[in-house]
Amino acid sequence: MKSRQKINKKISRLVGKIPFAAALYVQYKKLFSYNQFRSDIKKFNAMNDGRFMIKKSDLAPYLLDNTATTEIEPHYTYHPAWAARILAKTKPKLHIDFSSYLQFSTIVSAFIPVQFYDYRPAYLKLENLETKKGDLLAMPFADNSVESLSCMHTVEHVGLGRYGDPIDPEGDLKAIKELKRVLAHGGTLLFVVPMGRARLLFNANRVYSYDQIMNYFSDFILKEFSLIPDNAREIGMIKNAPKELTDKQENGCGCFWFEKK
Numbered sequence: 001m002k003s004r005q006k007i008n009k010k011i012s013r014l015v016g017k018i019p020f021a022a023a024l025y026v027q028y029k030k031l032f033s034y035n036q037f038r039s040d041i042k043k044f045n046a047m048n049d050g051r052f053m054i055k056k057s058d059l060a061p062y063l064l065d066n067t068a069t070t071e072i073e074p075h076y077t078y079h080p081a082w083a084a085r086i087l088a089k090t091k092p093k094l095h096i097d098f099s100s101y102l103q104f105s106t107i108v109s110a111f112i113p114v115q116f117y118d119y120r121p122a123y124l125k126l127e128n129l130e131t132k133k134g135d136l137l138a139m140p141f142a143d144n145s146v147e148s149l150s151c152m153h154t155v156e157h158v159g160l161g162r163y164g165d166p167i168d169p170e171g172d173l174k175a176i177k178e179l180k181r182v183l184a185h186g187g188t189l190l191f192v193v194p195m196g197r198a199r200l201l202f203n204a205n206r207v208y209s210y211d212q213i214m215n216y217f218s219d220f221i222l223k224e225f226s227l228i229p230d231n232a233r234e235i236g237m238i239k240n241a242p243k244e245l246t247d248k249q250e251n252g253c254g255c256f257w258f259e260k261k
Helices: 002-014 021-047 074-090 102-108 171-182 210-216 243-247
Strands: 095-098 114-118 129-133 146-152 183-195 199-201 205-207 220-228 252-260
Touching (some): 074 102, 074 146, 074 220, 102 129, 146 171, 210 252
Parallel strands (some): 095 114, 114 129, 146 183
Antiparallel strands (some): 183 252
């Protein structure tokens, strides 16, 4: 067992460096996990007290969950936690979220009234949460009217057509202009985008350098910056990460707390 774990660790380090390595690794793990699955069936049947019987028609094999630790996706685990902690400090009377990770709004709405807007509206019913259709390029708010606003892991997609939106190479800049327009003076903006070596991964997303984002928001006050680095699984989120480290990331995640002057 230990030797297999060592092999798995070595293989996992190679994933991402070789084309199609991730897909091949999944198949490799399934092959060995299926043998364990069959062994577990036999063991369960031998110990079964008859309350639940295993039927072939009801088999539902999950073959990749037997891991030494709970797997996480660093970007979408850390950035909502970061944002929620800031809202716990600012305690707005109403928070507006535009197209961020939906679970962020559903959880925060337990403590703060939230309005969630998305180009593809989400239909759900929860107390303290309103969900509406909204276009980030034409936000339904007056100038300088929103006290607390978030747009996280969203702007990098605008204009690439991935979510059915019109193709527009300047879509992200237009979206940023709208966020800046509607935010009230003294208001809070929680802004999250992929960061590191600046490039376009069409049609998935853009990756920004630190200077790019700071230039786009040069007329705002930076209250806090945190980085989710490439090795976040090992070291976690880095508060006040330096620009030099941020720009060295391949697929990092920058978390900006801005205030409008």
